[in-house]
Amino acid sequence: MRILLAPILDQQGEIQGAIIVFHDVSETKAMALKMSHLANHDSLTNLPNRMLLQDRAERAINNADRKHEKLAMIMLDVDNFKSVNDSVGHKMGDMLLKKIAQRLLESSRSVDTVSRQGGDEFTILQPDITKLDQVVSYAQRILTLFQNPFMLTKSALICPVVLVLLFILMIVKALICYISMQI
Helix, strand or coil: CEEEEEEEECCCCCEEEEEEEEECCHHHHHHHHHHHHHHHECCCCCCECHHHHHHHHHHHHHHHHHHCCEEEEEEEEECCHHHHHHHHCHHHHHHHHHHHHHHHHHHCCCCCEEEEEECCEEEEEEEEECCHHHHHHHHHHHHHHCCCCEECCCCCEECCCEEEEEEEHHHHHHHHHHHHHHC
């Protein structure tokens, strides 16, 4: 709520009254929040997009450098995704991407950032890594998740193959530079 107040003065400068204007800015604030969300999230999966991932990665790298910790980025690419769209249609392909996003979110820690980079590419930023075993264990968990088929409808069953690439702190800095150049 914004309130504007202005006095009403006579010719001698004496206050004769006041004008008070109340302006409800809640809709404006809600629209600004919605616009910010849309600018930073993938419209299909509602996951953070490349811009938000870059921001979070830069913060995570600075934090890791300051605390002498490590972080990891895991990049996933769904193999042969084009054939899914070609064989069962784009609607089913979109449904598959949403289900992939959901599985990734469910298997991640609350501090991790699961993002969709576009198409069939996903990236998971894992800050606060103390041992490489944590990343290896997480990658194995992801591979196990994708061994289970995705039920898209009662009759549509898809078993995608996912490639997993690991990037540890040094390579992440190069990746952020690369992402910055792509935007």
